Amino acid sequence: MAILLAAVAASSGITVIYTVLVTLYKAFPASDSVSWTVTAYWLGSAVFAAVSGRLGDLLGYRRILLLVMMIASVGAVVAACATDVAMLIAGCAMQSVAAGITPLSIGLVRENLPPGRVPAAVGVISAAGMVSAGLIYICAGVVVDRYSWQGGFWFKVALCLVAVGAVRLWTPPSPKRPSARIDYLRGLAFAPALCAILFAVQQSRVWGLGDARLWGLIGVGIVVLVMWARHQHEAAHPLINVRLLKARQIVLANACMAFVAAGGMQLGQVFSLLAQQPAGTHAGFGLSATAAGLLMFSVNIVALVASPWSGRVAARYKARSAALIGMAILVVAWASLIVLHRSLPLFVPGAALCSFGLAFANTALYNQIVEAAPAHQTGEATGMLYVFFSCFFAVGAQAVFSLLRSASAKYDGGWFAADSGYVSVFAYIACSSIAGLLIAYTLPKRRAQ
Incomplete structure (x- = not known):
């Protein structure tokens, strides 16, 4: 439960x-930096996921998990109390430490x-994340509508504090691990390099x-990453x-995840835009x-069924089989939407x-890592x-945006993606899924239990 x-x-x-993004644009109309709340979160999450996971390996998963959730709750408080956009962005950047919760949780599970x-x-764990995201979207929306955008962040504070209490009460402490001298300064050099590359990708459309x-x-970021990787490879006790x-x-699982993230993981962005786009554009359903x-x-x-099922397949036939099933479903599903997206009952x-294929594949790839990595x-x-x-x-988000923007039409004073734009997006994600399927097929076979 914890x-x-x-x-x-x-x-x-x-x-x-x-959930609060649209309201934030209204609350800070004089600022053109509101979108940085999202950018800051993704930049931070790319760094904190790796660092938090490694610190969990070194210092104990339970201890770092508690610390991560406390920092995330403090970040939500900062955002809720923000009086300007700079303070709001800082709070969202602090909340990005929550990206470390998943690897730490998997470490705790494997430990116990x-x-x-x-x-x-x-x-x-994967199912809980996907299903609760849908519930949180609805609940946070109600809180924001009834109170204010600050209410959304206070709602997050409550969730984090409840989780902290549950982990403290119901999770046994991690065993003590031998200490190691780590060069944290040079070990963290990947952070600014990664942020430079991601920032460039985010700014590409501007x-x-x-x-x-x-x-x-991008060039500077890659050079620094190469230098950092060489140092970490030679270090006796590397941070990463x-x-x-x-x-x-592990390499192939990460490569497969890259294509899933660039393709199938864009599900939320694509479906939300298609659902809310005015029906008069002949490419949307006009939903509130x-x-x-x-x-x-x-x-x-559907993740409630897909993720546990993927776990059972991995337990019996190994994670490679589950990854192949999940990627195959993604290929068929996204290809079918090229035709089915024009009718809501078919869509x-x-x-x-x-969503089923995404949950199945995502769970399989995490299990693939668990199979290959030392405990x-x-x-x-x-x-x-x-x-x-x-x-x-x-x-992937930039690719989707570019495809939708390349085929757009004016309607009621605004510009919206044309039907051909969505067709291009569905074809692009189907091709990404095919690439992921081919990589999954090259994963080494392991003896089934």
């Missing part, structure tokens, strides 16, 4: 920010459960692909053990924000199948997987 509540707190991270029960437990600043930031990437299974939230919840709830089951490096390895997710999610 780990499930922690998963709910984790899913509230970006969900609440997305028999090996045969770990894959199913990972599936339950600057344009021909801007020297874009490629300059890049030697893990020598394992074929509340109706769109209920639609997203009904789509996400809903197609969207649910996309004492679970947090670090799963945190690294989240880094790949964050980086390529940003890349």
Whole structure:
């Protein structure tokens, strides 16, 4: 129960920010920096996921999990009390530490459960995250509508504090680990490098692909990352053990996650836009924000079946089989939406199948990492997987935006994506899923139990 509540707190991270975003634009009309609340969160999450997971390996998963959730709650308080956009962005950046909750939770599960029960437990954690995200979207929306945008952040504070109490009461302390001298300063050099690359990707639609600043930031970031990786590879006690990437299974799982993040993970953005786009554009369903939230919840709830089922398949036949099933479902589901998206009754089951495949594949990839990584490096390895997710999610979001913008039409004074734009997006995500399926097929086979 404690780990499930922690998963709910984790899913509230970006969900609440997305929920209050429209209201924030109205609350700070003179500022053009409100969108940085989302950017700051994703930049921070790419860093904190890896660092938190590694600190959990070194200092104990329970201790770092409690610390992470307390920092996230403080960040929500800062955002709720913000009097200007700069303070609001700082609060959202602090909340991004919640990205470490998932790898820490998986580390706790592996630490306290028999090996045969770990894959199913990972599936339950994944399901809790996806389903609670839909519930939080609705609940936070009600809080914001009834009170104010600050209420959304206070709602997040309550979720984090409840999870902290549950972990303290019901989770046994992690065993003591031998101390190691780590060069934290050089070990954290990947953070500014990664942020530079992600910032450049986020700004690509503003600057344009021909801007020297874009490629300059990406180039500097890559150079620093290469230097950092060399140092961490040679260090006796690295902060981030890049030697893990020598394992074929871990490398391929991260590569597969990259295509899932750039493709199927864009589900929320794409479906929300399609649901709320005016029906008069002939490319949307014209649903209200509340109706769109209920639609997203009904789509996400299939994770209650998909994620645990994926865990059971991984426990019996190994995670490779579950990954192949999940990726195959994603290919079929997104390809079907090329035709089904024009009718709401046909779109809903197609969207649910996309969510089912995503939950199945996502759970399988985390279990793939758990199978390959040593037990004492679970947090670090799963945190690294989240880094790949964050980086390529940003890349995929820009790709989706570009495809929708390339085919747009004017309606009622505004510009909206044309039907051909959505067709291009569905085809792009289907192709990304095919690439992920091919990578999953190359994963090494392991003997089934």
